[in-house]
Amino acid sequence: MKRIYLKQGVAALTLLSASIALSHADTDVAQLQQQVAQLEQSLKQLKTELSRIQSADQAKAGGAEAADENLTADAGAEAGSESSLEAEDDQSFVTRAELQGLQSDLENYKYQVQRERDTKTALSTRQLLINGVVQTKASYIDEPQVTPPQGANTGNAVNSRRSSFDLGAVQIGFSGNLFKDYEQGKNLDFNLRFGTSPQSGTNNSYLNLLDAQLIYNVLPTLSPDTGRLSVTLGQQLLPFGQEVQATEDLKPTINNALFSLPGYGYGLALREVGLIVRGDALPTVDYGYNYRSPMISYAFGIVNGNGANKSDDNDDKNFVGRLRYTLPAEYNSWLRELSFGVSWYQGRSNLFETSGASASFAGKGDVLRKGFDIYYNHHPFGVTYEYVQGEDDTYSSQSASVYKRESESHTGTLFWNFGEQFVKGFRNQGRYDDWWPKSYQAFYRFDSIDRDTNADNQLIDIHSLGLNAFFAETTKFQINVNHVNNELINKSYNELVAQFQYGF
Template sequence: MQFAKKQRKKLLLGAGLLALAGASHAAPSNEELEKQIQSLQKTVESLTQQLRAQNQAAATAKPQAATTAAAAADTGTVPAPTAESDPANQVASRQDIDGLRADLENYKYQQQHDHDTAQALTLRNTNINGTIQARYAAETPAVSGGAASPSSPRNSGFSIPLALVSFSGSLYKDYKEGRNLDYRLQLGYAQSSPPSANAYFNVQDAYLRYSPVASGGDLENPIFNLTLGQQLLPFGLEIQTDESLRPVINNAQFLNGTGLGFRQIGLVARGDIAPNVDYASNYRAPLFEYAAGVVNGSGPNVQDNNNNKGFVARATYTLPVDYNSWLRELKVGTSYYQGGLSLQNGSTAVNPLGYDHMYGFDLYYNHFPFGATYEYVQAENKDRIGGVGKVGTKGTSNTFTAFYTWGEQFLNSSKTQAKYDDYWPKSYQTFVRWDQWNPNTGLPTSKSAKSTIATVGLNVFFAQTTKFQLNFNRYLYENAVIANPATKSDISELLAQFQFGF
C-alpha cells in the first residue's frame, strides 16, 4: 500500500509538471495542443498499467509468504527474512532505548569500579617487573657460608641470591617524532653483612632517559638518547647482559675484581648509526653503536667523594649481512674506562688494587641455534688513586662462552602464535664457559692469585619468564693458599636455580 501511494504521488507530480511546462510557454496551436494531450494520455495509461501490475504482484506475494511460513513450520526449516521481518527495518520503541541506556550505565559503573578497586593507579603509565632467583648449592670441600658466629663450614645450602623489582614508563610520550622522556627505578634485594636475618632493598637503577633526536618510530632511523642518574656502565658484554639472557648463574670474576660491576651515577649518551632492518623477521642491527659518559666513580648510592670523575666510552661494529646469513649478529666491540673506582662509602674498597684504567675487547655471535661470546679485560693502576694498591699493577681477564639452543621459544613464528591456557613453547640450552682472572700479572706463580672457573651447564626455558638452570663449576687456583685461603684447595660446585619473573 505504501508503494502504491508513492506511485500515485509520482503520477500527480508528473502531470503537474507537464501542466506547468505548458503554461510557461506561449499558447500553442490547436494541432500541437492535441498532440501534447495524446502524448500525456499515453504516459498516464502506461504508468497506470505499471501500477496495476505492481499491486497484483504485492497481493499474490502475501499468500505465498504465508504458505512458505507454514511449510517451514512443518519441515522445521527457517525461511529467509523478508524486508518487513528484517530487524534493521524495525523501529525501536521508547522502552528499548531506555533499556539500552540502563545497560550502558551499568557497564560504565562496573568498569569504573574495577578500575578503582583492582588496579594500581599512577600519574603516568608504569610497567612493573621483577626477577627472583631461588638456588641450591653443593660444594666440595666444605666452605664457610660467611654467616655471623656461631657458624661452621657446610657442603650445601639454599639461598635467595637475587630479588629485583623495577618500575619504568614514560613521563612524556612523543608519538609523532619519538622524542620520549622515560624513567626507570629498580630496587634490588641485598643481605646484611655479615649475613643475618635482616635484609633490605637497595636502589640499583634510578635514571631519566631522553631522546633529543627525532626518530618518528621508524626502525630505519638512528637512535640517540641521554641517560642521567644511577646506571650500569656501558663497558663490554658481561656488565650489560640482563639476568634473563645470561646463560650462566654466576657473573664473570672480573666484575667484582675491578669494580666495573658496580653501578655508577652520571650522564651517559648512547646511540647507533646506519641500522640494518628486516621487517619480515622483526630484526634490527645497527652498523655502529656507541656510548660515552662521565660518572662519579664512587659506586652506587654514594655521593662523589673526590674531584676525580670517571670517563667511559664504548663502540661496536656489526657485520652488515642479510638476516638469513650465517654471519648475522657477528659483533665486535671495544671499551675504555678511566677514573677512580678505588673507594666506596669512603672506606670499603671496591677494587683493592686500585685499578684506574680499564680496556676491553669483545666478540659476540648469536645465530640461533648457535652462539658464542668472548671478552678480554685489562685493568691497570697508573695513578694510584686514593692511596690504594700499587702503581703499575695490571690485572687481566679472559671469558669465553659457547652455547647451543634448541626448541621453539625464541622463534618469531612461535612468538606470534595464539597460546591457550598460558601455554608457552619450551627451549633447552647447553653451554660451556671458561673464565680466568689474574688480579696481578706481575707476581710469580708462588704469589699469584690467578683463578679459573670452568663451567658446563643446562638451561630449560619452560615458561615465558621462568627458566631452570643447572651449572657445574670447577674452581682451579694457580696458588690456592693465596687465591682461596678459605679452603686452600680447588673447589667443585653444583648449582641448581629457578629464575622467575613477573
Template sequence: MKLPLKFGIATLTLLGASISLTHADGDLSQLQQQVSQLEQSLKQLKNEINSIQAKSSNTTQPEAILSDGLYPEDQSEETAEDDQRYVTLAEFQGIQSDLENYKYQVQRERDTKTALSSRQLLINGVVQTKASYYDESQTTNPVGANTATAVNKRHSSFDLGAVQIGFIGNLFKDYDQGRNLDFNLRFGTSPQSGTNNSYLNLLDAQLIYNASPTLSADTGRLSITFGQQLLPFGQEVQSTEDLKPTINNALFSLPGYGYGLALREVGLIVRGDAFPTVDYGYNYRSPMISYAFGIVNGNGANKSDDNDDKNFIGRVRYTLPAEYNSWLRELSIGASWYQGKSNLFELNGTSASFAGKGDISRKGIDLYYNHHPFGLTYEYVHAEDETYVNATRDVYNRQSESHTGTLFWNLGEQFVKGFRHQGRYDDWWPKSYQTFYRFDTIDRDTNLNNQTIDIHSIGLNAFFAETTKFQLNVNHVDNAITNQKYNELVAQFQYGF
C-alpha cells in the same frame, strides 16, 4: 505495497454504501458531490501507489542478491512485513537498566582492581631461587657467593639470587619524530654480608631522552641517559638476567675478587648507533656501529662523589652487516675503556688517613657471535689499580687481567623470532633448551704468584615459559688465593613478570 490496496478497497466500499443511501433519498446534487470526492480520493490513491513503486525500483536492483542467497523477487511480502520489530516500554527500560549496571561494574573494576598512573607505565621484575651443594665443606665465602662472612663447615645452602622490581614509563611522547622522554626505576634486594637483614636497594634511577628520531628502524639512534645506571662495558655487565646462560656472573664484573664493573654508577652516558641493517619480515634490526661514552662519579651506587675527579667510560662495537638469513649474522667485536681516580688511605691501627689519589684503568675487548643454534662469546679485560702499601708507604701499581669465554648450543624454537611472535592463546611457549660451557679466569696480580682463580662450568638451561627458565650448573673452582679446589652443583629457578 499490499497495505495501500486494502486501504483503497475499503474506501471504495464505504463510498459505495454512501452513494446507495444518498440515491435512496433522491438527492441528485449530493450524489454528484460524493462522486466528485470519490474521484479525488482515487486520484490521490494512484499517486501514492506510483510513488511507492518508484521508491522500490530505485532502492532494489534486479540483480541484487540478499544475504540469504535469494533474489528480491523470491522474498515474500510477509517476510518484509516481519522485518518491522517493536519493543515495549518495559523492555526498553530494562535495556537501559542493564547498560547502567554494566557501566557501574566497569568503573568499579577500574577503581578497585586496576593500578593507575598519571603516565604510561610498565611494571616488571625478576625473582631467582636457588640451591647449591659443595663437595668440600666451606669455611669461607665461595667465589661469587653473596653470603655472610662467618661460614662454618657448610656443604649446602638455599639462597635468593636477584630479586628485582622495575618501573619503566614515558614522561613525554613525541608523535611526530619519536623524540621521547622516558624513565627507568628499579629496586633490588639480596642477602647481605655480615647480617641477617635484607634491604631493598635502589639499582636504577634514570631519565632517557631520545635525541634523534626513533619512528623509523632504518635510521641511527642517539639517546642521553642521566642518573644511576649500569656501565656500558663489555657484554657481561650489560646483559639482563634473562639472557645470561650461567647462574654466577663473570669474575671480572664482581666486587671483591673482580673489578666491580657490574655495580651501578651515577652520571651521564650517551648511547647511539649508525648504519643499521633492517629486515622487516623478521623484525630484525642490527646497527653496524654502536657506541657509548659518558662521565660518572666512580665510587658506586647511591653515593655522592668522594673526590673532585670524575671517571670516564667509553665503548664502541662493530657488527658485520649481514642479512637475517646469512650465517655471518650477529658477528661483532667490541672495545671498552674505563678511566678514573680513587682515594688512597694509610692505615694506622684502627684509623685511616688520606694518602692521595690513585689511577684506575679498565680496558677490554669482546667477541660475540650468535647464530641459532650455535653461539660464542669471549671477553678480555686488563686492569691497573694504584694502591697504597702501608709497609713501604709507597704507591704500588697492581696489574691484573681476566678471560671469560662461553660456548652454547640451543635446541628448540624459542630462539627463532618467527616462532616467538606467533599469536597463541594463554601461556603457550615453544619449549627450548640450551647447553653451554664457560671458562672464567682472573689473575688478581700478574706480578705475584698464587693470585689466580679458575672456574670451569657446564650447564643446562630449560626455557618452558616466556619469562621462566630452570638452570642447572656444575662448576669446578680452583682458587689459588685461598688454596681451595672444589666442585659446586647449583640449581636455580628464575621467573619474571
C-alpha cells in the same frame, strides 16, 4: 372471465415483485462495489504511509536508501506488493520498555567497569610498566665453608657449611614515558629499579635503589632504518663489555663473571651515577623478520666512579666509553650477529694508609680498565669471549709507597640451542593463553682472573657446564656444575647450583 382476470393479476404481481427484487439486488451490488473500492483506496493510502514511515526511520538511522514504491498495480501486482510487505514485516522492532531496559543494562555495565578500574586497577599519571625478576636457588659444595667469628661478632660465622638454599637477585622495576613525541619519536622516558640479594651471615638484605634514570631520545625513533641517539642521566649500569650490560634474563650462567664482581674482580657491574650518551648508526633492517642491527654502536659518558647511591668521594670524575662494530649482514646470512667491541674506563680513586683500626688519606691513584669482546649468536650455535685488563694504583703500607697493580681476566662461553623458542616463527604463532615453545640451551664457560700478574697465587679459574630450560616466556630453570681452582686460598672444589628464575 373473473378467473382469467384473477390469474392475470396474480401474474402481474409476481412480475412486479421479481422486478422489485432485481432492482434491490442491483442496488446492493452497487453498494458493495463502492465499499470495496473505498477499502482498496484506504489500503493503498496505508501502504503509502507505511513506506514513508520506514523510509524516514532508515534515513534517521543512517541506513541504506529508502525504497518508496507506488502500489498502483492490478490485483496481481497488489499480491506481489503484499508479499514484499510481509518480508519487510520480518524486521525486528523493540518497544519503549525494551529500549529502556537496554539503556539500564548499559548504565549498569558502565558502573561495573568504572568500579573495577577504581578498586582493582593500579593507576598512574603517565604510562607505566611494572617488571621484575626473582631467583630461588639451591647449592652444594664438596669443600666445607668455614668462616670464624670476628671477635664478639658471630653474625658472619659459618661452621662447615656444604649446602644452602638462597635467593639470588630479587628485583622490581618501573619504566614508562614522561613525554611522547608523536611526530618524530623524540620521547622522554624513565627507568626506576630496586633490588636486593642475600648477604652472607646476616639477614640485613635491604631493598636498595639500583637504577634511577631519565632517558631523552635526541634523534627520531619512528623509523628503524635511521640512527639513534639518546642521553641518560642518573644511576645506571656502565656501558662496558657484554657481561656488565646483560640483564638477568639473558645471562646463561647462574654466577656472574669474576671480572664484573667487587672483591675478586673490578666491580664493573655496580651501578654508577652520571651522564651517558648512547647511539648507533648505519642499521641493517629486515622488515619481514622485524630485525634491526646497527653496524656501529657507541656509548660514552662521565660518572662519579665510587658506586651506587653515593655522592662523589673526590673531585675527579671517571670516564667510560664503548664502541661496537657489527657486520652488516641480512637476517638469513650466516654472518648475522657477528660483532667486535672495545671498552674503556678511566678515573681516579682515593688511597688510604691503614694502621690498626685507623686510616688516613694517602693521596689519589689512577684506575684504568681496557676491554675487548667478540659476540656471535646464530641459531643454534653461539660463542662469546671477553678480555679485560686492569691497572690500579695501590698503596702499600709495608713499603709506604704506591705501586701499579696489573691484572687481567678472560671469560669465554660456548652454547648450543635446541628447541622452538629460538625460532621466531614459533614465538609469533597465535596460541591460547600461556603457551610458549619449549627449548633448551647447553653451554660451557671458562672464567678466569689473575688479580696481580706480577705476584704469585693470584689466579682464580672456574670451568662451568650447564643447562638452561625455557618453559615459559619469562621463566627458566638453570643447573650449573662448577669446578673452581682458587689459588688465593689454595683450594680446588666442585659446586652444584640449581636455580629457578621467573620474571613478570
